[in-house]
Amino acid sequence: MKVKEVAELTGISVRTLHHYDEIGLLSPGRRSESGYREYSDVDLETLQQILFFRELGFPLKKIKDVLNSPSFDRKEALILQRTMLLEKRSRLDQMIHLVEKTIQHAEGEIHMSNEEKFEGFDFRHNPYEKEARERWGDKAVDQSNAKLAGMSEEEQKAMGEKMNAIYRELAALRQESPASEEAQAAIKEWYDFLNSNFGSYSLDAFKGLGQMYVADERFTKNIDKFGKGLAQFMCEAMGVFADRIR
Structure with a gap:
């Protein structure tokens, strides 16, 4: 055409x-x-x-990065897009309902309590949990949540410090090839860390998680705090790792 x-x-x-x-x-x-x-x-x-x-609000540069990633999978992307669009639709429905009630309140037709005025706004939930359940099932997510709930404050802090240390190690390598020996050793450490602390990750799940790092700007923003381009680097390194181990 x-x-x-x-x-x-x-x-x-x-x-x-x-x-x-x-x-x-x-x-x-x-x-x-x-x-x-x-x-x-x-x-x-x-x-x-x-x-x-x-x-879904992705900037063109981010879309280009996602599509050009060696680990990009069209079906995987469609599944993620469906999940995010459903979440967006649900949130929009809540906002529309809240606006309609607020209009009625302003016109004196109903009375809204202060709690009702903000019932559509909820920033307390984990924004990634729905995607995680969609991809890896309830069992893996519930196991992860149960393990975290059973840890002391000191244990959670130690785990967070370990996670940040791995991110910093990977950030220092992000200018290297994701397939390099150093990068693969560091990404294996990340794979082992996830399996030790957040349930059992299959190689497909691990690769899919890496794709989400670049497909979902919330992940990208948090990971790239350790170094610009880290999310993309991790995505590619995780894809290489999964494909090599099979």
Whole structure:
């Protein structure tokens, strides 16, 4: 399909498609003899992925990083996108309901207590737990939560310090190849740490977790506090580790 046909099919402007090409986000696999861009079915699948991520608020640079990752898996991404979109829909439904009640309160039709005015806002839950249950099942998450609940404050602090030490070690290596001996030794330490403290991680689950580090900007933001680009580096190193061990 030519660029104009893709624009008509998707509702995206020709200018936007040209921009995606220019920044290397979506470059058509071929061009016609006259030099026009021609999009294949594979290109259209990639465009669909881009639009899903855009709907979830991902910046173009982050989308490019995710799609270019050697460990990127389209089905894995679709599962994560579905989970995040369902979560987004649920939260929007809560906000709409709260706004409607607030309008009724402002017009004197109902009375809202202070508690009711903020019933749609809940920042106390773990934002990653839903994704974890979707990917690895209730058993793994419940085991992890139970173990944490049974630890003393000192034990939790020691575990946190160990985790931060591994992050710092990996951050110091992030300019190296994710497949290097040093990087793989450090990522094995991360694999062993997760299995010792958060239940049993299969190689597929470990690789999937790495993909989430770059697919979910919440993970990326927290991990990259130890060094810009660390989340991407860990994602690639975890993919290499999982593929080598199989």
